[in-house]
Amino acid sequence: MATILHRFNRLRLRYAFQLSSHAVSSTTAAERAKGDRVFLGCQTLCRQHRGISGGAGEVRCLPSAAPPRLPFSCVTDEDLAFFRQLLPGRAITDPDMLESSNVDWLKSVRGNSEVLLRPRTTEEVSQILRYCNERNLAVSPQGGNTGLVGGSVPVFDEIILSTALMNQVLAFDGVSGILTCQAGCVLESLSQLLEERDFIMPLDLGAKGSCHIGGNVATNAGGLRLLRYGSLRGTVLGLEAVLASGQVLNCLATLRKDNTGYDLKQLFIGSEGTLGVITAVSILCPRKPRAVNVAFLGCSSFQNLLETFQCCRGMLGEILSAFEFLDASCMGLLEKHLKLTNPITECPFYIVIETAGSNAAHDEEKLHNFLEKVMASSLVTDGTVATEDAKIKALWSLRERVTEALTHDGFTYKYDISLPVEKIYQLVTDMRQHLGDRAKNVVGYGHVGDGNLHLNITSPTKDPALLAAIEPYVYEWTAAVQGSVSAEHGLGLKKRNYIYYSKTPEAVGLMGNIKAMLDPRGILNPYKTLPDDLRLPSTPTRPSPMTSGHPQPLQDPPR
């Protein structure tokens, strides 16, 4: 812990130094006036308080706040003319049309971009990036804009590069189950297409109706099926990405095994658009299970829930496809804000178990035996089981709609933490005690099977004092048990400076070198993922790299 605190103090010092020397952005009064419509993130707070260093009224910004704008070029009329010629009718500058792309889904982060580009092809993406790289224009790639860490919207005036029109399915092989498609395909559309062909997507998440598969891959999305089908690092077989230079990197293989050299696609999975723009993916899809059952159970303690999990893994084995939980506070929010009904008697903890298998009779027997055992031993106090689609969806919505219920409860501080499974609820209990009555609600839910807790703390309004009580407490608690401060949401803008709680300085340094190698000018999704102390300097005079057939290594140090 001492080392972690030391690292963090060092980080804060560096950060404070940056703040005191930063160039204030040009937020207008009109833009600020929009603030009452949205919950504004810390970076807006910083931007509104000019002259941050010293004096009365100083606002001490958190590491999640935006850093100063880097000296990228600003979009000129000449740039717009280029984009309009390249993308007729698809280079958007109308502020009303830009609005939804400038603000994240949680309305917690607002950018100020004046250009939204909607390419249809990889070649168009390549031309856009080649141009932007040469002109030193920053680019914020955007899929369905459903991210939770401010990674999918611009921070300042970055050009928004949307994959919304890149929504073509390129191939599906019904023998191997391998799907190849453009990055902008919506996850739910792909699921529907596959279900008709007796397959399913290997991932599923609450945002499926909006999120793009390219964004899923770029953020290494986890979701509800990871327990069964593993992470995208195993199921994504290939991808195509456009580098900052405009160079197209075609790694779009459709093979389960390929050990010919380094696995470059892994660089782009989970790098949140900072190393390249993913334009297409190929993904291995499992067969659609013939039988699906969902059980919604109640437990009187988290210890009982953990024992139920252990028993479940043994007795349901290969048919277990999800083991999720929510606490009583989550259920209260679902009832209060979304008028959902608790299908069982009130309990401190609720479990959603899903089975998916090839033989309905076998699966029902396994589930029956399991339920009999956990009820007889009082591990589970009440429960209900669904086998029909409509009831399955209703039970799942109790778990999937917690995020939505929270948005109605006030300002929400969100944490997505990986922990050793036996510790995942202790953090909620400790946080509740730590905050006392300063928080409105402290709730926990998430993926027990993956050791992944979603800790959410609500407050009637944004409350810097509450935030100061939460952070760095939550990160220190996590680091002390070797957890991850971002299990599946990524780092984006909001969490970038907390990376040292989960990664060593050597590892972060190497990440910086990779960024410098692939995006030497740092135009791709700046201010995201990597911490501010690794920020690459903008070097407008540096020649554009990697324009020849073979990429050239960086010739200047990145810092």
Place this chain on the structure above:
Amino acid sequence: MATILHRFNRLRLRYAFQLSSHAVSSTTAAERAKGDRVFLGCQTLCRQHRGISGGAGEVRCLPSAAPPRLPFSCVTDEDLAFFRQLLPGRAITDPDMLESSNVDWLKSVRGNSEVLLRPRTTEEVSQILRYCNERNLAVSPQGGNTGLVGGSVPVFDEIILSTALMNQVLAFDGVSGILTCQAGCVLESLSQLLEERDFIMPLDLGAKGSCHIGGNVATNAGGLRLLRYGSLRGTVLGLEAVLASGQVLNCLATLRKDNTGYDLKQLFIGSEGTLGVITAVSILCPRKPRAVNVAFLGCSSFQNLLETFQCCRGMLGEILSAFEFLDASCMGLLEKHLKLTNPITECPFYIVIETAGSNAAHDEEKLHNFLEKVMASSLVTDGTVATEDAKIKALWSLRERVTEALTHDGFTYKYDISLPVEKIYQLVTDMRQHLGDRAKNVVGYGHVGDGNLHLNITSPTKDPALLAAIEPYVYEWTAAVQGSVSAEHGLGLKKRNYIYYSKTPEAVGLMGNIKAMLDPRGILNPYKTLPDDLRLPSTPTRPSPMTSGHPQPLQDPPR
């Protein structure tokens, strides 16, 4: 195909250029005399024919042959004194003790190293590499030395860094199933340890009695359980690696989910020791299945075998853990050379199907229903099923010992190809027709479920004319159907120059940049994985990089 041929011709041109200007290595007459004891690889052939360019007796080397030795330093008495002080009794220079580390398992490649180092700790590995990097001494990391592409032995006089004494299990968590151990643990020992705790390793392969888990991860080994548990890219949760500079990169997380920055461990998985030396790994292990069944079946055609596979995936679903095949030629070699008995009537094709599940009665019922269906429809002509350990092992050995049987059949040309599953046997048929009676045997076996064919061609003795008929035919055939020229064996020394058949020049160029970033002097496993046209120049005067806390990017171009 035209593009592929073009690329390959360009490669050959470059290669020829290198050969004509290379420095001849100092192979002694005594070393050459050893040639009658082992099957010597092409590189030895090259080394034996000095003055390769021009004139009578010229040998046109294949791209699999070793390139000229790069100008690394040679080991001095002072170096030996350092190693002996660092590793008392574990810096081996006795030629007899070095013998087995200088030759690969297939006895197809021989190195000429005079020093074998056997560290016990990560710190010792770090000190070795730091020293070697400063002294510009090349290093060949070695695990169980069971690789099939010449990746695990030195090519010239590289220092052998063995993980054999790094065989400590560091932790096993019986709740999560996460094992953490040093890199030198033997796979079979880990399997035994886990079985006692009701878990299994997520991978299994024929070489399990010798191979090290660090080597498995470094080569991204596939094996027999990939169909069920996925690749190591998903099951390896963390690793520790020592970079060429001696810097220790600790990414030894034990979390199922961690999206804090780029997933650096993926760089080392499958990079064959060219980017760093893996010193420890953490790996997610599945529960030991309660019931295992193995069926050994015969099919009258490959089309029937494929239809059996489709039927099997539908009816066995989640309990299917392996679907392997061998052809009648393989069975003939097993009978002839290993005196194994075919347990069923003779067929053109044999299948090994394994099920692994949590309920014996359910699994047997599923298997029974499946067998009834495929026998009734004549997809399968004969078969036998095993549920007892001894019989299961006997049936598995028919598949696992094909490699061994081949070593008794003469000189073997081995190919490990990924193809669309419906095409995997067509390559064998076409090759047989293409070679006519020039080959002794052309056999096919492998992992149907993964689309992975092991194509092997035997000859009474090494036969350059036969090889010229096989290559590049086999690679062109594979590339034409977007296959991979190395599904699971890696590229090592033998296949490095064939990388362009499966990867674009842009991708290979980027791999070169990654190599240059992590190992700027190229001391780690030189002549392996990357093609000769990306070979890094040795630059003895360049200062040692990455000695500070944060790695520094490369300041010189790698070529």
